Amino acid sequence: MKGRAEIREFVRSLLANSGDEGALADSDSLLFSGRLQSIDAVEIVVFLEENFGIDFAKIGFDKERIDSIDAIYALTQSVAKS
Amino acid sequence: MVTPSGPSSAKANRLAEFRLIPRIETFPVVVSFAQTSLGKVVLLAAFGLGMRYFLPDLPSVLTLMLPLALITFLPEYRRFVLAISPIAIVAMQSANDLLTLGLTLAVIALGIFLYWCAMRWPQSRFGQRPVASLLIGFTALILLARAATPRSWPHLILWGLVGALASYLWFIAYALSDRNSKPSEELTLELAAFRPLWGSTNTPFPKGAAYLRRIEAKNPEQLAVFQLKGLKLLVWAILLAVLQGLWYRFFHGYLRIPMPDQALTMSVQGTPAAWHMRWACQILAYFELIFTFSIFGHRIIAVCRMAGFNALRNTYRPLSATTIMEFFNRFYYYFKELLVDFFFYPAFLRYWKRHKRIRMIFATFAAAFFGNSLYHLMRDWQIVRDGGLWKAIASYQVLFFYNAFLAAGLCVSQLRKRGPKPRGFVRAHLLPAVGVGFFYCILNVFDSDERMYPLVEHLKYLAGLFFIHF
Numbered sequence: 001m002k003g004r005a006e007i008r009e010f011v012r013s014l015l016a017n018s019g020d021e022g023a024l025a026d027s028d029s030l031l032f033s034g035r036l037q038s039i040d041a042v043e044i045v046v047f048l049e050e051n052f053g054i055d056f057a058k059i060g061f062d063k064e065r066i067d068s069i070d071a072i073y074a075l076t077q078s079v080a081k082s
Numbered sequence: 083m084v085t086p087s088g089p090s091s092a093k094a095n096r097l098a099e100f101r102l103i104p105r106i107e108t109f110p111v112v113v114s115f116a117q118t119s120l121g122k123v124v125l126l127a128a129f130g131l132g133m134r135y136f137l138p139d140l141p142s143v144l145t146l147m148l149p150l151a152l153i154t155f156l157p158e159y160r161r162f163v164l165a166i167s168p169i170a171i172v173a174m175q176s177a178n179d180l181l182t183l184g185l186t187l188a189v190i191a192l193g194i195f196l197y198w199c200a201m202r203w204p205q206s207r208f209g210q211r212p213v214a215s216l217l218i219g220f221t222a223l224i225l226l227a228r229a230a231t232p233r234s235w236p237h238l239i240l241w242g243l244v245g246a247l248a249s250y251l252w253f254i255a256y257a258l259s260d261r262n263s264k265p266s267e268e269l270t271l272e273l274a275a276f277r278p279l280w281g282s283t284n285t286p287f288p289k290g291a292a293y294l295r296r297i298e299a300k301n302p303e304q305l306a307v308f309q310l311k312g313l314k315l316l317v318w319a320i321l322l323a324v325l326q327g328l329w330y331r332f333f334h335g336y337l338r339i340p341m342p343d344q345a346l347t348m349s350v351q352g353t354p355a356a357w358h359m360r361w362a363c364q365i366l367a368y369f370e371l372i373f374t375f376s377i378f379g380h381r382i383i384a385v386c387r388m389a390g391f392n393a394l395r396n397t398y399r400p401l402s403a404t405t406i407m408e409f410f411n412r413f414y415y416y417f418k419e420l421l422v423d424f425f426f427y428p429a430f431l432r433y434w435k436r437h438k439r440i441r442m443i444f445a446t447f448a449a450a451f452f453g454n455s456l457y458h459l460m461r462d463w464q465i466v467r468d469g470g471l472w473k474a475i476a477s478y479q480v481l482f483f484y485n486a487f488l489a490a491g492l493c494v495s496q497l498r499k500r501g502p503k504p505r506g507f508v509r510a511h512l513l514p515a516v517g518v519g520f521f522y523c524i525l526n527v528f529d530s531d532e533r534m535y536p537l538v539e540h541l542k543y544l545a546g547l548f549f550i551h552f
Contacts, residue, residue, distance in 0.1 A: 032296045034394045037411055038422040039496065042430060042442075049435070056431045064292065 004073045010047050011069055014040050026069040041066060052076045103317055107310040116306035122154050125309055129388055132316040135323070136381055145171065149279055150388050157305055160298075160390055164274035171279070185239070185246040190276055192247075193254035197272060200261045212258035213424055217456070220244075220251060224466055241467055248463050249284060252420060253277060256290025259423065271295060280385035284461050285417045287382045288393035299390040312387030315395070319380035326373040333366055342367045343532060349543045350535055360547055364523045371526065372400050375414055404514035406495035406521055410450075410488075417457075425453030443493045450489035455482055479537045484528035491521055 004026070012024065020035055030036045036044075044066050048054040054075070065075045106112045115121040130147045137143050149167040153160045169190065176183035200212040208215045227240035253276045260272065271291040280287065288294070299305035333339050340348065340355050345363045348355050355363070379396025386393045396415050403409035411418055429448035434441035458481055459466070465474040504510045527544045528537075545552060 029296070032293065038419065038426070039407060039411075042426075045431070046438075061427055061431055064296075067296075 003076075004069065006051070007072050007076070008069050011036075011044075011072075014043055024069075026073075028069075029067050030069075031063050031067050044072065048072070048076065052079065054079050102321070103314050106314060107307045112310065113303060113306050116310055117302045119155075121306075125313060126151055126154060129309075129313055129316060129384075132313070132320060133381075133385075135320050145174075146279070146385065150385070153389050154305070154309070157299070157302070157390060161270040161274055164279055164389060165270040167279045168274070168277050172277075181239075181242055182246070185242045186250075189243070189246040189250050190273070193250060193257055193276060194269065194272065196254060197257045197261065200258050204261070209261075212261065213255045214428075216251070216255055216258060217460075220247060220460060223247065224463060225471070228466065228471065244463050244467070248460055250276060251460060252284060252424075252457075253282075253286050253290070255424060256286050256292075260290050260292040278386070280389060281382045283378075283417075284457070285414075285420050287379075287396065287416050288386060288391070289416065289419060289423075293393075294391055297392045299392070304392075305390050308387045308390055308392045311392070312384045315380045315387065316384035319377050319384060322373060322377050322380070326370070326377065329370070329373065333362075337362075339363055339366060342526065343530065343534075346527075346530070346535065346539065346543050349546060350539050354543075354546060357547070357549075360543075364526060364547070365519075367526050367529075368519055368523045371529075372397065372413065376400075379414070379416075401515060401519075402511070403518050404511060406491045406518055408495075409518045409522065410492060420457070421449040421453045425449040439497060442496055446493045446496065447486075447489045450492050451482075451485045454485045454488070477533045480528050480530055480533065480535075480540055483537050483540075484525065487525055487528065491525070 008024075008026070011030065014036060015021070015024065015030075018036070018040070022035075028035075031038075031041055041063060045056060045061075048066070049056075059079065064071065066072050116125055126147060129150070130143050133146060134140070134143050137146070149163050152163045156163075169187070172186050173183060176186065196212065196216065199206075200209050203209045223240070224244055227237070227244050230237040230240050256275065257272050271294055275286065275289075275291045275294055278287070288297070299308050334341060339359055339362045342363055345355050345360050349360075354360065376397040383393050383395055394415060398412050398415065400409055400412040403412050426445045426449035430441060430445035434444050455478065459474065459478065462474070465477060469477070524544065527547075528540050530540070542552060
């Protein structure tokens, strides 16, 4: 099972792609703060589908659930439990 | 900061860091002052004075500033004031037209009722797909109104209802999509987000209550910072408006370069403007659209920030975009978000999951072509009322082409394989930005709200720009 470190690394790579090399805490907002864009949210969705088997069509999509590393990790945990 | 890209990148960074209006929200003295009673009065007075530039008279300024003053001095009542203000403003504006007032209040009540239904029965068909149900319901209402006998009471009421619902449609859609976010039982913020105090187009600025909840000031210091950012943005909007006035006077008054609609009309009438004038017209139109969208977006977001919400700008440095997709994101952010939230994501999450490219193309067309077209058709319901559904659809041939062209450009922009990022300001920033500008200059040939001429005339005009005549 992949975990928080992989998620952090992936998010960092997304930020780096858009030229954002700033500090990043696990609780920092990614989408609502404007650091990542909608197209990056798509990348996160694909990452979660491929690596964690999450199907957003089934569980419903809410940007808040992928807005920070903490939120993404919590989502992967809740899906793993269910 | 000098990056490995060398001195030219350092220059670009310095350019990016330059601020015409100082970042007053980062000055501790200013932030502290803005939290005092005197500071709040000064801030409100300065903001009111700035808004006077855009609003027609003093009563309009006072109508806006009174709720902002209440929010500033009594931030604990912010949500209540924001929930009441738009309803009070509608009541004042429609006091002489009881039918419009009644229908508008009915639509607001309907929005809240639908929101409650989606929360109450999440597993129902409506609860599963509330936004799709809303759009289908609105379409059915238009068809019903179209079927009513002209100049009868049902005709009057149904079309009045269509008009009222059309202006609240996407606000209700955001409320319905908020049903998943926590805490969603807070109704005052949902009400505040229905055609909010700070204004909007038919596109909700800045999205719905869930977003507002995330960006709301949590303490006096944050409120002061957000309000200072709001004041700055308003000043920026005024500067742009002044510059826009000078721009129009110089290019269209002094140099007599035609406006896009004029250039097209001249072309249709067989007396086209000189080739260089048509190109100048297209290039100017690209910048003029940026002016227009920046000014109205900044004004709305400035008021939103004064009300205590740190909303992102609607238009943010569009000229720095190096891809078509990035420009689309930077140019009209909240409309792009609407298309992404209600059309792109639903399509992307459900269909073509095993085919990456097809999945992206399908979702992009669902948003930029289908969603964009549907948005405009629903916005311009009067055309359906006056000419019928099929005539309305036929009159949108240019818009459909525009949307298809845009969607194709966005697909290419997203799917294009990128090599290593080029170095240097010219190759990394300037040339890609010029390429993006060129795409939108061409696209703007089809950007006409007037619907005066068929698609073929627009195509002829475009061909003429490249010395092709048919």
